[in-house]
Amino acid sequence: MNKTTIILIFIIIIVGAFGGAIFIKNKPTILVSNNQVRSIATGKLLYQQNCASCHGANLEGQPNWRSSNTDGSFPAPPHDETGHTWHHDDETLFNYTKLGGKGIAKLLGYENPNSGMPAYEDSLSDAEIAAILNYIKSTWPQKIRDIQSARNTK
Numbered sequence: 320m321n322k323t324t325i326i327l328i329f330i331i332i333i334v335g336a337f338g339g340a341i342f343i344k345n346k347p348t349i350l351v352s353n354n355q356v357r358s359i360a361t362g363k364l365l366y367q368q369n370c371a372s373c374h375g376a377n378l379e380g381q382p383n384w385r386s387s388n389t390d391g392s393f394p395a396p397p398h399d400e401t402g403h404t405w406h407h408d409d410e411t412l413f414n415y416t417k418l419g420g421k422g423i424a425k426l427l428g429y430e431n432p433n434s435g436m437p438a439y440e441d442s443l444s445d446a447e448i449a450a451i452l453n454y455i456k457s458t459w460p461q462k463i464r465d466i467q468s469a470r471n472t473k
Contacts, residue, residue: 358449358450358453358454359450359453359454359457360454361447361450361454362447362449362450362451362452362453362454362455362457363454365443365447365450365451365454366378366451366454366455369439369442369443369451370398370451373395373435374395374396374397374398375395375397377399378397378398378399378402378455378458379397379399379401380394380395380396380397380398380399380401380402381394381395381396382394384396384397384402388435390433391433392420392433392434392435393434393435394435395435395436398455398458399458399459400458400459400460400463404455405456405459405463405464405466405467406467406470407467407470408467408470408471409452409470409471410471412452413445413448413449413452414426415436416439416443416448416451416452417438417439417440417443417445417448418438418440419434419436419437419438419439419440420433420434420435420436421433421434421436421438422438422440
């Protein structure tokens with residue numbers, strides 16, 4: 320090998336190592352098992368089939384989601400980091416999805432609950448609801464996931 324070839328190989332090795340270091344540095348810090356990856360993929364599909372029509376294909380929610388409709392209900396909020404989904408613990412998110420807005424409101428003692436969130440207890444299994452929530456959470460930045468995760472300690 321001549322000197323130019325050796326220098327070129329050295330440069331390729333350095334650039335490759337540097338590129339690998341950047342990839343490792345930017346790699347998400349959470350580790351997921353194959354089952355979790357499948358759960359997230361399943362959750363994404365189920366989200367598209369059951370939730371996207373209201374909450375948006377990209378979890379963006381409906382416009383003016385913080386302002387009530389004329390009937391007192393609210394538009395569907397975003398499930399990305401700009402919404403308030405991550406402000407709730409997993410149990411609350413699960414029950415809200417399973418029982419719907421009216422079901423949760425009745426549990427809390429409201430006589431005339433007004434919510435557009437349907438109940439999914441008759442159409443989605445608990446595992447499917449969990450998969451949807453796993454998908455939603457997987458889209459959040461690590462800082463938001465950490466904040467939401469801390470809400471699960473009781």
